[in-house]
Amino acid sequence: MLRSRTGLCVAALALACTTLTAGLCASAATPLGGAIEPGFDYHSFANVDQFRMTHIEMDLQVDLDNKVIDGVVALELQRLDPRATQLVLDTKGLTINDVSQKATDVLGATAKSQTVWVSRPFHLEKPDPILGSALVIDLPPSRKAVESVKIEYLTVPTAAALQWLTPKQTGGHKAFLYTQSEPIGARTWIPLQDTPQVRATYTATIHTDRGVRAVMSAENDPKHKANGDYTFVMPQAVPSYLIALAVGDIAFKETGPRTGVYAEKSMVGAAAKEFADTESMVATGEKLFGPYRWSRYDILVLPPSFPVGGMENPRLSFITPTVIAGDKSLVSVIAHELAHSWSGNLVTNATWRDVWLNEGFTVFLESRITAAVYGEQRESMEAVLGLQALRENLATLEPKDQVLAIDLRDRDPDLAFSDVPYQKGRLFLSYLQSKFGRERFDAFLHAYFDHFAFKSISTEQFNEYLQANLLDRFPGIVTRDQVLNWEHAPGIPADAVLPTSSAFGPVDEARTAWLAGSLAAKKIGPDWVTQQWLYFLNNLPAALEPRQLADLDEARGLTRSQNAEIEHSWLKIVIRNNYQPSYPRLEEYLKSIGRRKLIVPLYAELMKTPSGTAFAKRVYAKARPGYHPDTAAALDPMVDPDAANAPDTPLR
Numbered sequence: 053m054l055r056s057r058t059g060l061c062v063a064a065l066a067l068a069c070t071t072l073t074a075g076l077c078a079s080a081a082t083p084l085g086g087a088i089e090p091g092f093d094y095h096s097f098a099n100v101d102q103f104r105m106t107h108i109e110m111d112l113q114v115d116l117d118n119k120v121i122d123g124v125v126a127l128e129l130q131r132l133d134p135r136a137t138q139l140v141l142d143t144k145g146l147t148i149n150d151v152s153q154k155a156t157d158v159l160g161a162t163a164k165s166q167t168v169w170v171s172r173p174f175h176l177e178k179p180d181p182i183l184g185s186a187l188v189i190d191l192p193p194s195r196k197a198v199e200s201v202k203i204e205y206l207t208v209p210t211a212a213a214l215q216w217l218t219p220k221q222t223g224g225h226k227a228f229l230y231t232q233s234e235p236i237g238a239r240t241w242i243p244l245q246d247t248p249q250v251r252a253t254y255t256a257t258i259h260t261d262r263g264v265r266a267v268m269s270a271e272n273d274p275k276h277k278a279n280g281d282y283t284f285v286m287p288q289a290v291p292s293y294l295i296a297l298a299v300g301d302i303a304f305k306e307t308g309p310r311t312g313v314y315a316e317k318s319m320v321g322a323a324a325k326e327f328a329d330t331e332s333m334v335a336t337g338e339k340l341f342g343p344y345r346w347s348r349y350d351i352l353v354l355p356p357s358f359p360v361g362g363m364e365n366p367r368l369s370f371i372t373p374t375v376i377a378g379d380k381s382l383v384s385v386i387a388h389e390l391a392h393s394w395s396g397n398l399v400t401n402a403t404w405r406d407v408w409l410n411e412g413f414t415v416f417l418e419s420r421i422t423a424a425v426y427g428e429q430r431e432s433m434e435a436v437l438g439l440q441a442l443r444e445n446l447a448t449l450e451p452k453d454q455v456l457a458i459d460l461r462d463r464d465p466d467l468a469f470s471d472v473p474y475q476k477g478r479l480f481l482s483y484l485q486s487k488f489g490r491e492r493f494d495a496f497l498h499a500y501f502d503h504f505a506f507k508s509i510s511t512e513q514f515n516e517y518l519q520a521n522l523l524d525r526f527p528g529i530v531t532r533d534q535v536l537n538w539e540h541a542p543g544i545p546a547d548a549v550l551p552t553s554s555a556f557g558p559v560d561e562a563r564t565a566w567l568a569g570s571l572a573a574k575k576i577g578p579d580w581v582t583q584q585w586l587y588f589l590n591n592l593p594a595a596l597e598p599r600q601l602a603d604l605d606e607a608r609g610l611t612r613s614q615n616a617e618i619e620h621s622w623l624k625i626v627i628r629n630n631y632q633p634s635y636p637r638l639e640e641y642l643k644s645i646g647r648r649k650l651i652v653p654l655y656a657e658l659m660k661t662p663s664g665t666a667f668a669k670r671v672y673a674k675a676r677p678g679y680h681p682d683t684a685a686a687l688d689p690m691v692d693p694d695a696a697n698a699p700d701t702p703l704r
């Protein structure tokens with residue numbers, strides 16, 4: 053997922069360092085003093101040591117008017133413990149109407165060919181505010197290898213993983229639904245084992261209004277008539293956070309033999325043009341990291357409320373429209389989501405503590421794809437911007453949250469998605485590449501993806517593989533302590549290899565000259581690309597003269613920029629300096645975009661002054677109904693704590 057810097061507050065649990073190894077605070081130290089069990093998922097109730105879900109069959113009625121999914125899900129589970137008498141699943145906010153077990157499991161040979169389901173006793177445990185309610189199903193002990201249970205249920209309109217948009221909130225004239233299940237949202241729309249260490253294949257039948265199209269992270273058929281009934285097959289086993297659905301006025305346009313774009317009709321042409329290089333990105337990924345194992349790679353462009361940059365739902369990445377700049381300058385988000393086809397979707401983090409295995413690897417792979425398709429210079433600029441973002445983020449994080457293998461016990465796993473797993477994770481891999489050389493490191497990566505394909509692994513399993521296949525194979529280059537230091541010590545390690553970009557030299561010069569009054573604003577960077585403008589704006593001093601702001605805005609048309617990233621950087625400057633001429637645009641921006649990375653920092657900046665606070669509260673009251681539950685949950689505590697008690701507040 054491309055989603056860093058959410059602005060979420062970090063729970064203030066004091067971390068007591070009880071174990072010191074080679075001068076670093078080992079992550080095994082915890083607020084409770086107990087050791088973390090590597091690979092144990094603290095964010096799921098599922099008893100995966102007794103049952104493991106292998107296949108999911110969904111039949112979902114998607115009611116766009118009432119914002120409810122009326123579902124029946126059949127789970128096929130491998131029974132690991134013949135004595136087990138309870139199956140525990142994850143749910144959050146679901147109403148469970150009935151639970152039954154496949155009769156053949158109960159009656160054995162007496163069952164006819166006709167499938168019979170027998171009701172089973174069940175109950176929901178008291179809800180935990182973060183994890184939801186365990187659904188406990190009583191099952192008789194059995195020596196059967198496979199169990200099948202069926203659950204009839206209803207979602208609530210405030211389900212955190214579901215965003216329901218009214219026709220007015222979309223680019224077209226029809227209602228829209230999309231899901232965002234990572235990290236633990238799947239349980240708000242499907243009762244299941246909601247943990248990344250369990251993988252399952254799935255099939256789905258979706259019933260909805262005639263005239264809208266349903267698409268999923270599965271085999272999609274763009275030629276299927278929009279008749280309201282759709283069936284999907286996902287033949288590759290995926291973790292629950294990668295199950296995804298969208299329903300709306302969705303059209304399709306091909307961009308290559310195995311790539312294409314789904315988007316609302318008003319957007320599909322521009323999107324296909326912007327993402328025209330997707331096919332060559334897939335080919336590049338295959339050349340570098342091994343075969344692409346998901347058949348097709350399509351992109352779904354969501355309405356602007358989509359809370360993250362992109363979500364790597366397999367076969368069909370979900371992408372924010374804010375990366376459509378008209379000049380392909382922001383398409384590294386596509387390289388990122390595509391790269392997850394190897395890191396994350398193929399080799400998956402076993403728990404959210406290990407999310408750097410998904411995201412750090414993916415930022416590294418993204419940079420390799422970007423360099424191959426758009427050149428080393430673009431890649432180097434993005435790496436420097438990423439490092440700057442990491443440094444800014446580290447300044448706001450407690451030491452215990454600056455580590456790669458983060459302790460998330462008793463905390464919302466959403467907190468793991470800071471810049472640390474992304475950018476520090478990428479620096480770690482860049483460090484290994486620089487130490488062992490590109491050729492050896494590429495061979496290691498290729499083998500790593502093959503070895504762990506379709507498996508979920510912990511940081512410790514990665515370390516074991518790294519030790520055997522890189523550290524011990526080429527001894528005397530990197531020590532185990534150096535690896536542990538990267539994973540468990542806060543901050544950026546002293547031996548990091550930091551990126552630089554020659555393209556930013558002229559930008560620094562121009563900024564200095566303009567600030568000194570020796571360069572006119574209209575002479576700044578006539579041929580600069582987006583990344584150079586971002587670097588120019590992000591590194592201006594906090595306080596500027598009104599005359600300087602007006603000068604810059606007039607010469608460069610910043611308030612009118614259609615590039616959402618440049619606009620974001622400019623609006624931050626606008627707020628810091630209370631530059632009123634751009635406030636109407638600021639209001640429009642906050643009301644039309646729901647991507648957290650772009651709007652949460654703007655609200656945070658506004659809340660620093662009384663006049664900014666008044667403006668933020670006024671705009672937020674209008675904008676909040678259109679925001680995704682994740683975005684509202686990030687902003688409520690900051691902008692309007694009372695809004696969290698409103699009846700439409702998302703379940704988080």
Ligand SMILES: [Zn+2]
Pocket residue numbers: 053054055364388392410411414
């Ligand atoms: Zn990602």
